[in-house]
Amino acid sequence: MARTFFVGGNFKMNGSKESISTIVQNLNKADLPSNVEVVLCPPYPYLAQVVAENKQPTVKVGAQNCYLKASGAYTGEVSPEFLKDLGVGYVVLGHSERRQYFKESDEFVADKVKFALSEGLKVILCIGETFEEKKAGKTIDVCKRELSAVAEKVKDWTNIVVAYEPIWAIGTGLAATAADAEEVHADIRKYLSTVIGAQAEEVRILYGGSAKASNVGGFRDKKNVDGFLVGGASLKPEFADIIKSRQ
């Protein structure tokens, strides 16, 4: 089964009503391919705005995080139910910035993945190693550790998209080479096949880390790179070119 090409835009903690509206209007005007799934992930306060302003049928909206309870006394947290209520279909979980700055453990991420899926959201699950781990030859071990925490709690991965995002490549301008990314993605798929069997062939594995219009073309012939999770470049007009990069 062919895997639908996927491009996510993680705006991180950036934007304003005006700048986010400009991004959505630019995409509304663009001639986007009908066979690419796009997910825009603005900060929480702008989710409803993006849902309302988006006119592209292939563009969906995702949150950058959510909590593992439906409601209750969890001041400051956001429930998957709120997201669904707003028309938000995806959530990014396990981003390295949350693991690093907010001390989110593998288990906590896995619990959130399980809960978000059970509430009907689709999950973009981020994994990836630090520069030190890469230098020590531990890339796939780290990916396996982060994936296995989820695999222990979630058996059906239909609604999970994996984003391999080497931490040393995020926001640094130093993207992984297409060949290196393909090698890691193939290892990830191989590992997934040991825990979820044949379904591993259907799971999309995105590359993230300084992906931009000028380098995504190099990943074109990589059979395990099923799209991109884009940070900085998703705030720029070139995001449309990244979406069109497999045409």
Ligand code: PEP
């Ligand atoms: C990200 O934050 O998910 C990301 C990939 O960032 P950037 O593209 O800016 O490296």
